[in-house]
Amino acid sequence: MLLVFIAPALALLVVSQLYPLAQSLWLSxxxxxxxxxxxxxxxVGLDNYAKALADPVFRGAFGLSCLIALAATSVxxxxxxxxxxxxxxxxxxxxxxxxxxxxxxxxxxxxxGTLWRMLLNGRSGPINYGLSxxxxxxxxxxGQPVTAVMSIIGIDIWQWTPYxxxxxxxxLSTLPExxxxxxxxxxxxxxxxxxxxxxxxxTPALLLVLMFRLVDTFMILDTVYTTTFGxxxxxxxxxxxxxxxxxxxxxxxxxxxxxxxxxxxxxLSAVGVILLVRRRAQV
Amino acid sequence: MTTTRVHARLPxxxxxxxxxxxxxxxxxxxxxxxLLVNSVKLERDFQTYPPxxxxxxxxxxxYQTLFFDTNNPxxxxxxxxxxxxxxxxxxxxxxGSLAAYGLARLKLPFHLxxxxxxxxxxxxxxxxxxxxxxxxxxxxxxKLLDTLAAITLAHVGLALPFVVWLVLAFVQDLPPxxxxxxxxxxxxxxxRFRFVVLPLITPGLxxxxxxxxxxxxxxxxxxxxxxxxxxxxxxxxxxxxVTDKGLNWGAMSAMSVVIVLPMILFALFAQRYLxxxxxxxxxKA
Numbered sequence: 001m002l003l004v005f006i007a008p009a010l011a012l013l014v015v016s017q018l019y020p021l022a023q024s025l026w027l028s029x030x031x032x033x034x035x036x037x038x039x040x041x042x043x044v045g046l047d048n049y050a051k052a053l054a055d056p057v058f059r060g061a062f063g064l065s066c067l068i069a070l071a072a073t074s075v076x077x078x079x080x081x082x083x084x085x086x087x088x089x090x091x092x093x094x095x096x097x098x099x100x101x102x103x104x105x106x107x108x109x110x111x112x113g114t115l116w117r118m119l120l121n122g123r124s125g126p127i128n129y130g131l132s133x134x135x136x137x138x139x140x141x142x143g144q145p146v147t148a149v150m151s152i153i154g155i156d157i158w159q160w161t162p163y164x165x166x167x168x169x170x171x172l173s174t175l176p177e178x179x180x181x182x183x184x185x186x187x188x189x190x191x192x193x194x195x196x197x198x199x200x201x202x203t204p205a206l207l208l209v210l211m212f213r214l215v216d217t218f219m220i221l222d223t224v225y226t227t228t229f230g231x232x233x234x235x236x237x238x239x240x241x242x243x244x245x246x247x248x249x250x251x252x253x254x255x256x257x258x259x260x261x262x263x264x265x266x267x268l269s270a271v272g273v274i275l276l277v278r279r280r281a282q283v
Numbered sequence: 284m285t286t287t288r289v290h291a292r293l294p295x296x297x298x299x300x301x302x303x304x305x306x307x308x309x310x311x312x313x314x315x316x317x318l319l320v321n322s323v324k325l326e327r328d329f330q331t332y333p334p335x336x337x338x339x340x341x342x343x344x345x346y347q348t349l350f351f352d353t354n355n356p357x358x359x360x361x362x363x364x365x366x367x368x369x370x371x372x373x374x375x376x377x378x379g380s381l382a383a384y385g386l387a388r389l390k391l392p393f394h395l396x397x398x399x400x401x402x403x404x405x406x407x408x409x410x411x412x413x414x415x416x417x418x419x420x421x422x423x424x425x426k427l428l429d430t431l432a433a434i435t436l437a438h439v440g441l442a443l444p445f446v447v448w449l450v451l452a453f454v455q456d457l458p459p460x461x462x463x464x465x466x467x468x469x470x471x472x473x474x475r476f477r478f479v480v481l482p483l484i485t486p487g488l489x490x491x492x493x494x495x496x497x498x499x500x501x502x503x504x505x506x507x508x509x510x511x512x513x514x515x516x517x518x519x520x521x522x523x524x525v526t527d528k529g530l531n532w533g534a535m536s537a538m539s540v541v542i543v544l545p546m547i548l549f550a551l552f553a554q555r556y557l558x559x560x561x562x563x564x565x566x567k568a
Contacts, residue, residue: 001472005385009378009443016418016440017406023417083307086300097304099554101311106550106557108501110522111539115318117525118532124334126317158310163561170562219410222503222518226525240412247416248508260413271408 027257034251041254048258057234058259061242064149065263068238069218072156076213077206079157080164085194087165088172102166104159113226116155117142120227145235148228152236155223160216164209171205172198203281211274215267239263318543321536322346329532345537357520361541364500364516367431371438371499376492378439379446380484384476386447387454403444411441415508422509429514437505442495449494452563453487454480490560493553500546517542 028048031041052058087098104112119127122140131138141147175198183193221240228236230245237245243263247256321329323342328335349357386399418437419428427433457480465479481488503518510519521542524535550557 002385002389005381005472005476006389009382009447012374012378012436012439013402013406013443015421016436017414018402020414020417020421021409023420024413027417083303086304097308098558099551100308102554102558103315103547103550104311106497106546107543108503108518108521108546110501110503110518111543114521114524114535114539115314118321118536119314119317124329124332126334126336129333158314162311166558167562170558215408219412221412222522225503226522229525240410243410243412244415244504247412253416256416257413260410264409264413267408267410268405271404 024257025261027254028261030254032254034253044254048254049262051255052259052262057237057242058239060234061237061239062262062266064237065218065220065239068149068153068156068220069214072153072160072217073210073213075153075157076161076164077210080161080209081168081202081206083161083165084168084172087169098166098169102162105162109159109222110226112155112159113223116151116158116223117227120151142228143232145232148232148236152220152224152227152238155227156217156220159223160213164213167205167209168202171202175201204278207274207278207281211271211278214270214274218267218270219263315543315547318536318539321532322540324533324536326531326533345533348534349537349541356515357538357541360515360517360520363431363514364518364542367434367438367506367516368496368499370431370435371442372492372495374435375439375442375446375495376488379443379491380450380481380488381476382443383447383450384454384480387451388472403448406440406444411504415504418505419508428509429511430509431514433509434506434514434516435499437509438495438499438502441502441505442498446491446495449491449560449563450484450487453484457483486556486559489553490556490563493549493556494560496549497546497557500542 027040029043029045031044031047032039083101087094087101119125120141122128122138122143125141127141128138139147141151179197179201180193183197188196219240220238221244224230224236224238224241225244230237230241239259240263243256243260246252246259317336320336320338322345324335324338325340325342325344328338349355422428422433427436461479461483462475465475470478501518503522506516507519507522510516517538521535521538524530524538
């Protein structure tokens, strides 16, 4: 009888996620490019994977996604922790500030992209205007490879540091007060309290946000799509964007599927490692 | 809270803390203000230097073009987004809460529970780009391309893992005695769910519903892959400004406001549930 309760959700999940997932695994093992033939070709084993791994654009995109994920996540965690430490408490002002600070994460990433595209505009953008007022000759951020990547990282930090912040505020609010009282009696200074009590107690929550941010940033697509559209050149082709182009623009179905399974394997491995570390940290 | 007490002892640090928070608030709010300004600016004001930060005239032209031009389907996008979001939320929360209850009460052998947890984990963390193409092919076979149903189904799939996981946490918190006494009164599983469990997990359902609504309203990738003309939602409309040749900044800003503003108001209104849903995993290990 209780199985009937589970059946509808399971059916929806199978149709919308698990079946397409299995299908893409199959796609990645055959030879099918819509430009060449309307019907799937024969089984080719791991050829598509080998092709992706040898493709310099794929490798570049893989490296870029790793860079963006590591850079954005580490800044988000450090910044989020600092802001969270400033934001614990129950005052009216503190609560209002918390509410305002979560706003970037509730809006559509595509809109975040268009918004920052205007802010970062080299010629008429307010950021470069502001910088020129204090005598800084700023570059055309989205027009050059290095600054375009920096901008993508910066935009992700703007949108998602709030997530780290509210999770850590919640975790900080549950820390047992007695421990701090005891430590204060023992004469611990502020830094020692933070280093030897707060930080270790916060580790499970930190690992959790690390996992979410690392994986989500690694798969970044929407903001890239609406700010740089992968450019200039291939300089902001993240993995998801490259796969999007290969699959939905050039219809190299099998190649895109293989590349996306490499992305999937990487992100699930990262999740697995972090969950193992988290389990060990809790014992 | 300890940390605040420590701060209060040190006025210097407290000043520093608020200075930092004010800077953060400005960094968050100024871009929104700029977007709003841009949406009421004249098109020629986008070309000037220094940039027009406070417009001399406030023009609703951009919104007028979006909503009242006969060949401009923005109103349709808005309706599409609204329909998809509501349908996704209702379906995901209804089926997800049923499933969560079933999973919580089912005496499953150990491995099966782990397996189900694993499935939900995989579905949350695999890159959605992996399923975009097969999902497109599947929708073509089912003759559902370019329909709101296809987008809704995709969003339900995205939302279900966390709806189940979140409601499960609430169901597991309920004392088993409640249902036991209902069982003695002769209530079947459905009646126990409907009359005993459901009223008690309403906060959980609200939390799940709010998170689902945000996800569905903002989702771009899957929606864009299965819709071409009729079933476009707002994120697709916003993204389409990018590939257009002559960029119409004013219309793009106005369209962004149309997608952003409802969610900001919704977030302010539903803040408590939103924060609870997002932080649940961190607080309850």
